[in-house]
Amino acid sequence: MKIQNLIFLIVVFILASGCKRNKLKTDEKSLAQTIRTEEEQLAYEQQLKEEHEKQLADSLAKLPKGFRFKEDRSVDPRIPPKIIDIAGNLHNFKSFKLSDFASEIEYVRIEQPDSSFHPQMKFHYLMLDNYIVASNLYGIVLYSKQGELISNVISNKITGVHYNPEKSVVTSSGTGTHIGSGSSLWHEGNKLYYTYVNSYTGQRYIMGLDCNNLPVTTPSGFNPEKSGSIIGLGKVELDLNHGRIPPMGSKKNTSTDLLDFRSMVNSMRTFALNKNTYFYPLRGKNMLAIFNSRGDTLATFTKYEQVKNYTKTLTRGVDRGFHYQKNGKHYLRTDYNDTVFQILPPNRLLPVYVFNLGKHKIDKQQGIDPGVSLEGKIIPNGFAEFNNHIFIEFLKDNYDCSNNRKNKLVKQYYGVFNIFTYKFELVQADSLDYSANILENDIDGGFPVWPTTYNSDNGNEMLIPLFGWELKQHIKSNNFINSNAPEGKKAVLKKLSEAVADNDRILVVIK
Numbered sequence: 001m002k003i004q005n006l007i008f009l010i011v012v013f014i015l016a017s018g019c020k021r022n023k024l025k026t027d028e029k030s031l032a033q034t035i036r037t038e039e040e041q042l043a044y045e046q047q048l049k050e051e052h053e054k055q056l057a058d059s060l061a062k063l064p065k066g067f068r069f070k071e072d073r074s075v076d077p078r079i080p081p082k083i084i085d086i087a088g089n090l091h092n093f094k095s096f097k098l099s100d101f102a103s104e105i106e107y108v109r110i111e112q113p114d115s116s117f118h119p120q121m122k123f124h125y126l127m128l129d130n131y132i133v134a135s136n137l138y139g140i141v142l143y144s145k146q147g148e149l150i151s152n153v154i155s156n157k158i159t160g161v162h163y164n165p166e167k168s169v170v171t172s173s174g175t176g177t178h179i180g181s182g183s184s185l186w187h188e189g190n191k192l193y194y195t196y197v198n199s200y201t202g203q204r205y206i207m208g209l210d211c212n213n214l215p216v217t218t219p220s221g222f223n224p225e226k227s228g229s230i231i232g233l234g235k236v237e238l239d240l241n242h243g244r245i246p247p248m249g250s251k252k253n254t255s256t257d258l259l260d261f262r263s264m265v266n267s268m269r270t271f272a273l274n275k276n277t278y279f280y281p282l283r284g285k286n287m288l289a290i291f292n293s294r295g296d297t298l299a300t301f302t303k304y305e306q307v308k309n310y311t312k313t314l315t316r317g318v319d320r321g322f323h324y325q326k327n328g329k330h331y332l333r334t335d336y337n338d339t340v341f342q343i344l345p346p347n348r349l350l351p352v353y354v355f356n357l358g359k360h361k362i363d364k365q366q367g368i369d370p371g372v373s374l375e376g377k378i379i380p381n382g383f384a385e386f387n388n389h390i391f392i393e394f395l396k397d398n399y400d401c402s403n404n405r406k407n408k409l410v411k412q413y414y415g416v417f418n419i420f421t422y423k424f425e426l427v428q429a430d431s432l433d434y435s436a437n438i439l440e441n442d443i444d445g446g447f448p449v450w451p452t453t454y455n456s457d458n459g460n461e462m463l464i465p466l467f468g469w470e471l472k473q474h475i476k477s478n479n480f481i482n483s484n485a486p487e488g489k490k491a492v493l494k495k496l497s498e499a500v501a502d503n504d505r506i507l508v509v510i511k
Contacts, residue, residue, distance in 0.1 A: 057275070057276045057293075060276060060277075060292050060298070060346070063296075065296075066296075068297060068298065068299060068300070069298055069299040069346050069347035070299070070347065071299050071300065071301045071302065071347055071348075071349070072347050072348040072349070073301075073341070073348070073349045073350075073351065074348075075350075075351050076350060081339070081340075081351040081352055081353055081354045082352070082353050082354070082417075082419065082422055083353075083354050083356055083422065084353055084354065084355050084356065084390070084392065084417050084424055085356045085424050086355055086356060086357055086360075086378060086392075086394065086415065086424065087356050087357050087358030087359070087360055087378075088356065088358070089415070089424045089425065089426060090426070092424070092425050092426055093425070093426045093427070093428045094416075094425045094426070094427070094428060095427075095428045096416060096425075096427050096428075096439055097439060097440045097441075097442045098439045098440060098441045098442060098443055098448075098449060098510070099442050099443055100439075101386060101387065101389060101439070102386075102387075102443065102462070102510045102511060103443070103511070104443075104510070104511040105441075105443055105444055105446060105508065105509070105510050105511075106508075106509040106511070107493075107496055107506055107507075107508055107509075108132070108145075108146065108147040108506065108507040108508075108509060109147050109500065109504060109505070109506055110123070110132075110134065110143060110147045110504075110505035110506065110507055111143065111147055111148055111149040111505075112149075112503075112504075112505065113134070113141045113149065113152070114152065114155070116138060116139065116152075116155040116156075117136070117138045117139065117141070117155070118136070118137075118138055118163055118165075119503055120163075120165035120467075120503075121136050121137065121138065121163055121165065122136065122168075122465040122467070122505075123135060123136050123141075123465055123505065123507075124136060124185075124465075125463045125465065125507055126185050126186075126187060126192075127458075127461065127463065127509075128187050128189070128190050128192065128211060129189050129190050130144075130145060130190055130211070130212075131143065131144065131145065131150070131190060131211050132144070132145060132147065132507065133153070133185065133187070133192055135181065135183075135185055135194075137156070137158070137161065137163065137170060137183075138155065138156050138158070139152065139153070139154045139155040139156045139180055139181060139232075140152070140153035140154050140181050140185070140192075140194060140232070141153060142192075142211060142214075147507065150211075150214070151214055151233065152233075153181075153192070153194070153209060153232055153233045153234070154180050154181045154194075154196075154231060154232030154233065155180065155231070156178065156179065156180030156181060157177075157178075157179040157180060157231070158176060158177065158178045158179070158180070159176045159177045160172060160173040160175050160176015160177065161173070161176050161178075176199075177199045177200060178197055178198075178199045179197070179198045179199065179200065179231060180196070180197070180231060180232065181194045181195065181196060181197075181207075181232065182194070182195035182196070182197055182269065182270070183195075183269055184269040184270050184271055186271060186272075186325055186328075188328065190210070190211045190212050191208060191209065191210050191211065192208070192209045192211055192234070193206060193207065193208050193209075193237065193272060194206075194207050194209075194232075194234075195207070195240075195269070195270050196230065196232060196236075198228070201228050202241065202245065203228065203230075203241070204239075204240035204241050205230075205236045205237070205238065205239055205240060206236075206237045206238040206240065206270070206272055206278065207230075207232060207234040207235065207236060207237060208234050208235060208236075208237040209233050209234035209235075214233065215233060237272070238272065238278065238293060240270065240278075240295075241295075242294060242295035244295075269281065269323070271325075271330055273290070273330065273343060273344075273345045274345065275293070276292055276293055276345070277290055277291065277292055277293070277298065277345035277346060278290070278291055278293075279291070279330070279343055279345075282300070282303075284303070285302065285303060285306070286300040286301060286302060286303055287301055287302070287303035287334045288300070288301040288332070288334075288343070288349075289301070290343070290345050290346055290347065292346075298345065298346040298347060299346055299347035301349060303334065304337075305334065305335065305336040305337055305363065305364040306364065307364055307365055307368060308365065310365070310368070310369070312369065312370075312371070314370050315368040315369070315370070316367070316368060316369075316370050316399060317368075317399075318362070318367040318368065318374070318379055318399040319335045319336050319362070319364075319367055319379050319380070320335055321333050321334045321335040321336075321337065322380075322382075322383055324383065324384070324385075326385055326458065326459045327458050327459070329342055329343075330342070330343045331343070331352065333380070333383070335364070335367075336362065336363060336364040336367055338354055338355040338356075338357055338361060338380075339351050339353070339354050339355075340352050340353040340354070340383070353390070355380060357378050359376070360376060360377055360378040360396070361377070361378070362374065362377040362378070362379060367379075367399075374397060374398050374399060375397050375398075376396075376397065377396070377397070378394050378395070378396050379394060379395040379396075379399060379400075380392070380393075380394050381393040381394050381395050381400065381412070382394075382452060384451040384452055385419075385451075385459040386451045386459060386460070386461075386462060387459065387460055388418065388419055388420060389416050389417060389418055389419065390416070390417040390419060391414070391415075391416060391417075391450060391451040391452075392414070392415045392416075392417060392424075393412065393413070393414055393415075393450075394412075394413050394415070395410055395411065395412055395413075396410070396411040396412075396413060396431070397409070397410060397411050398410035398411075400412075405434050408432045411431035411432060412431055412432075412434055413426055413427075413429075413431055414426065414427040414429060414438050414450060415427065427439070437479065438450040440479075440483075441483070441485065442483065442484055442485050443485060443489065444485050444486070444489035444490060444492070444493050445479075445480050445483035445485035445489065445490040445493060446471075446474070446480075446493055446508070447464065447466070447470075447471075447474055447508070448479070449462060449464055449508075449510065460511065461509055461510065461511050462508075462509070462510035463507060463508070463509060463510075464507070464508035464510065465505070465506070465507060465508075466505075466506040466507075466508060467502065467503060467504065467505065467506070468497075468500035468501050468502050468503060468504035468505075468506065469502035469503070471493075471496065471497045471500065471506060472497045472500075472502070474497075475493070475494050475497040
């Protein structure tokens with residue numbers, strides 16, 4: 001046996017030596033082989049996914065009517081959750097710059113959409129394999145990777161909503177109407193998925209659009225005589241009402257929240273987990289439910305953070321939790337909870353990350369009560385994965401509102417967690433400077449950045465939306481003039497600022 005092993009090692013060594021001697025001759029051939037191997041691997045993974053989804057569909061179809069799985073939040077012992085020790089590192093500060101995490105910046109000039117989109121509302125961007133998708137409250141637009149407008153996917157028809165560009169917030173009267181896309185967008189390759197709602201008819205769909213094969217006709221506008229016709233591109237992948245007509249009370253837009261668009265994008269919404277299942281946020285004793293494609297409830301998940309015997313008329317909004325996607329997977333942290341879960345159908349919440357907040361943790365009973373001091377308490381406020389790091393924002397000593405900022409009563413901190421070393425460090429910055437330049441852009445002198453919900457789905461790009469006037473203003477600032485970034489790259493950025501108009505849209509892609 002030992003002789004056989006020895007012979008094997010010798011053969012491997014000879015083959016390796018031969019590869020080294022012929023490296024220059026075979027590089028091109030090896031590269032082609034590598035590409036083929038990667039393509040085959042992707043095809044193989046897609047095949048496995050389709051087989052798994054078919055098996056799941058067959059299994060779900062055999063379940064007796066009304067069957068529900070018991071919720072499962074158990075830890076996978078092979079991959080235990082990573083502990084993010086915030087409480088133990090409140091004095092562990094370090095100076096970071098953008099080049100510590102990225103090396104390349106691309107500026108994509110985005111062609112202006114039509115007049116149905118508010119000219120001062122920024123887009124949220126989604127990077128497909130070969131396209132850029134831009135969305136906001138007013139609809140969805142498809143662009144090439146060079147920023148050329150290809151088509152409106154949908155132009156929403158909404159009433160009762162006001163956008164304040166100075167504060168970047170949206171207010172809703174609660175009696176308005178909405179026909180068009182919701183805020184849920186995701187993709188598989190070059191296929192775009194989005195939720196569709198019609199508050200007149202109660203229609204709720206998941207739409208799918210193959211961006212490689214767009215229909216010849218453009219989406220039609222709303223026709224009152226055909227109120228049930230779909231006004232966007234794509235086909236219905238799933239009827240979220242499952243053929244049932246919803247009661248009239250659910251057909252109106254009941255949202256009265258005042259939210260910035262980042263909060264809207266980061267909140268829990270309806271998403272498909274695969275072809276057979278989707279999830280939907282709940283209120284009350286349960287926080288989440290997973291359904292099959294027929295609308296049967298497969299599992300519900302208890303909301304353990306509850307308020308008891310609360311009699312005051314006033315409440316405050318302190319912790320909203322968050323949801324995000326990465327590589328087609330969905331993750332969530334519900335409000336006042338310290339665990340980030342991955343959502344796995346049909347009935348599992350897998351713990352992936354856990355915040356250690358120690359004595360600084362706040363419970364929901366304290367959080368909603370305006371009479372309870374938040375001195376010494378920590379409120380997670382942002383979470384974004386980028387390459388090998390997680391960028392975390394949190395508030396301390398109070399909750400975030402305009403009055404607390406004005407009176408310097410809330411502290412805002414930024415931290416970086418290394419997913420390999422498990423090390424958590426705070427970024428050196430003034431916690432009372434809410435417009436602090438968090439990561440100095442020492443690559444080209446451009447805007448200081450902080451990864452937020454604008455990251456790409458695969459987590460290896462930061463996507464930052466800008467207007468031309470913001471870039472022009474920055475070029476004149478001392479931050480740009482005194483930047484130590486290479487002068488050649490600064491000159492290129494300055495030339496771009498001179499070429500764009502104030503209202504031009506720019507997508508900054510940081511890799």
